[in-house]
Amino acid sequence: MSALFQATxxxxxxxxxxxxxxxxxxxxxxxxxxxxxxxxxxxxxCFNVLTGRYRPDRGSVTFAGEDITGxxxxxxxxxxxxxxxxxxxxxxxxxxxxxxxxxxPLVRMKGFxxxxxxxxxxSAQDHAAGVLAQVGLGSKARALAKDLSYGDRRALEIGxxxxxxxxxxxxxxxxAGLGAEGTARLADLVRSLKQRITIVIIEHDMKFLFDLADRxxxxxxxxxxxEGTPQALKQNEWVARSNLGALT
Numbered sequence: 001m002s003a004l005f006q007a008t009x010x011x012x013x014x015x016x017x018x019x020x021x022x023x024x025x026x027x028x029x030x031x032x033x034x035x036x037x038x039x040x041x042x043x044x045x046c047f048n049v050l051t052g053r054y055r056p057d058r059g060s061v062t063f064a065g066e067d068i069t070g071x072x073x074x075x076x077x078x079x080x081x082x083x084x085x086x087x088x089x090x091x092x093x094x095x096x097x098x099x100x101x102x103x104x105p106l107v108r109m110k111g112f113x114x115x116x117x118x119x120x121x122x123s124a125q126d127h128a129a130g131v132l133a134q135v136g137l138g139s140k141a142r143a144l145a146k147d148l149s150y151g152d153r154r155a156l157e158i159g160x161x162x163x164x165x166x167x168x169x170x171x172x173x174x175x176a177g178l179g180a181e182g183t184a185r186l187a188d189l190v191r192s193l194k195q196r197i198t199i200v201i202i203e204h205d206m207k208f209l210f211d212l213a214d215r216x217x218x219x220x221x222x223x224x225x226x227e228g229t230p231q232a233l234k235q236n237e238w239v240a241r242s243n244l245g246a247l248t
Contacts, residue, residue, distance in 0.1 A: 003026030003028050003029075004027060004064060004167070004198055005026070005027040005050075005061075005062070005081075005198075005200070006025075006026045006027075006061070006062045006063075007023060007024060007025045007049075007050055007059065007060070007061045008024050008059055008060050008061075008062075009022050009023070009024055009058060009059040009060070010022070010023040010024070010046070010049055010059035010060075010061070011023070011056060011057050011058040011059055012049055012054060012056050012057050018222060019042045019045045019222050020045055020046055020049065020056070020223075021221075021222045022059075022223065023046055023059070023219070023223065024224065025046075025050075025217055025224065027168070027198065027200050028198075028214075028215075029167075029198050030198055031194075031198060031199075031214040031215060032190070032194045032198075032200075032201065032212055032213050032214050033199070033200045033201070033213060033214065033215050033216070033217070034200075034201050034202075034203060034209040034213035034215070034216040034217070035047065035200065035201070035202040035203075035216070035217050036202070036203060036204070036216060036217075036218055036219070037218055037219035038220060039204075041219045041220045041221065042219055042220075042221070042222040043202050043219045044172070044202065046202075046219060047170065047202045049061075050170070050200075051073060051076065051081065051083045051170055052068070052071055052072060052073040052075070052076040053073055055069075055070045056069065056070070063076070063079055063080070063081060063168070064079070064080070064167070066079065077164060078105075080166050080167035080168060081166055081167070081168045081169075081170065082161040082162065082164050082166035082168075082169050082170070083161060083169070083170035083171070083172060084157045084158055084160075084161050084169075084170070084171050084172055084174060089157065089160075090145045090153060090156060091145060092146035093144060093145075093146065094145060095141065095143060095144055095145070096132060096137055096140050096141055096143055096144075096145060096148065096152075096156050096159075097125070097129065097132065097141040097142065099145055099156060099159075100128040100131050100132060100156075100159050100163045101124060101125075101128045101163075102160075103161070103163035103164055104124065104127065104128070104164065105164055105165070127163075128163065129141055131159045131162050131163050132156075132159055134192075134193070135155040135158050135159040135189055136155055136185070136189060137152060137155055137156060137159065140152065150178070150182070151181075151186070154174060154177075154178065154182070154186060155185075155186070155189060158189065162197075166197070167197070167198065168197075168198045168199075168200070169197055169199045169200070170199075170201075170202075171190075171199065171200070171201045171202070172202050173202060173203060173204060174186055174190070174203065175203060175204075175208050176204070183205065186208075187208060187211065187212060190212055191212060194212070201213070210230040210233075210234070211230075213230055214229065215227070215228065215229055216228065216229075216230060216233055218233065218236075218238075218239065225238065226238060226239060
């Protein structure tokens, strides 16, 4: 059986700098997959190629058997892929509920006039409220995004990504800026989401990733240098010698 999402022989350069070289990755449906590596390893560029923000110079990307190589992020999203961002991308002066409403497929397809109409649509409101409940923000639906705590804003961004009812969810450095309590709360949220959606996480917090992932790919020097289960990677000689193996 082929992977739900498959990237094959991806390469990407910016000018004379080769950032990705012959990257091959596969993400199985129903699993939580991780991508890790040191700063400057190329993992963020890889993530952006996988989600359509950058077009690869060589190689291909398929999702559910369809070639999506070079498609615009909007086209990729329509096929059932959502992503969050390392730098949060929220409408600060809108409520948490309205942020989720704006991310629904109907609004994205038809624009802001439809979003205004959705204010009176109880089914759309119920859907958005249900998403907020999933991410632990059910009691904060009317709060403005700018008034939420940093941890709640992280949760809201995941809610925005979930609003489109994706088949595959990419999370980009979701623990960035979070303290121990916020990271633990996020881990509980991701653990609950992985029961019903396929997830790929790029993450610098190795303990967070090793505790949650079914399989992890290690990227360094623009290449995949190791892959396997968290337990297998803990035994990997290169990982053990690097600061990536310094797990607590």
